[in-house]
Amino acid sequence: MEFTPQDRETFYNILFSRRDVRSQFTSEPIDDAVLERILNAAHHAPSVGFMQPWDFIVVxxxxxxxxxxxxxxxxHHESALMFAEDKQDTYRRFKLEGIVEAPVGICVTCDRSRNGPVVIGRTIKPEMDRYSAVCAVQNMWLAARAENLGFGWVSILHDSVLRAALSIPEHLDILGYMCIGHVTHFQPQPELESAGWLDRTPLSQVVHYETWSE
Structure with a gap:
């Protein structure tokens, strides 16, 4: 299969317009067929040793x-206290989730025991299964954007809260809770960038050739 220049342009448009959505969700329900496409995209992520360690709990x-x-x-209250005093008020003003506003939540887990203790590609770097599950989240995120749905990753949560609410077994790792739904609009820039919290690092500062360079 060979993709056209138009296909390539569409892919990059989706990639660069992806946003971590927090405050633009609407209550409009998500069509079941659309949600299944997004979950199927996640399920087709690359995984170490083809172990497919992920599970998705739809809420x-x-x-x-x-x-x-x-x-x-x-x-969120605990997290605010970890920042320097001059940043705490700014942090508290950010809306960092859409848990109630988004009509659907998806909790993503990683079963590190799936397919046995020895997995191709995980023999030296055992954390590769977690990285594989993160690839599934990225697939889901891009698929949601292609479906014109907002998607937000909520990481400011103790695992114990999700285990209790969703009856998640102790042996599963929890990556996070994802909010997904229709939105009023997508922001032109990441919200933390437009708010002046941090700037995007220039590509030239993070690419190294042949060896590490300062």
Whole structure:
């Protein structure tokens, strides 16, 4: 299969317009066929030794989402205190999740025991299974953007909150809780960039040729 220049342009448009959505969600439901396409895209991510260590818990219950939101509020309060005093107020003003606003949540887990203790490609770097599950999240994120849906990764949550709310077994690693839904609009820039929290690092500062260079 060979892709056309138009295909390539579409791919890069999707990639560069992807956003971590927090505050633009609407209550419009997601069509089941669309959600299945997005989950199937995630399930086709690359994985070390083809072990496919991921699972996806789809959450629609408002009561469950409210319980997760309460856990976020506690973790958000704890997190604010970790920043320097002159940044704490700014941090608190950011909206960093859309747990209740988004009609669907997806919790992504990694089963590190899947397919046995010895997996091709994980023999020297055992953390490769976690990286594989992160690839599934990226696939899901890009697929959601291609479907014109917003997607946000909530990492400010204690695992214990998600285990209790979603009955997640202790042997599974939890990557995070994803919010997904229709949105009023997509921001032209990442919100933390437009708010002046951090700037995008120039590509020239993160690419090295042949050896590490300062």
């Amino acid at each position: 629609r219950s408002l009561q469950t989402r409210q319980a997760i939101k309460a856990g976020f509020e506690q973790a």
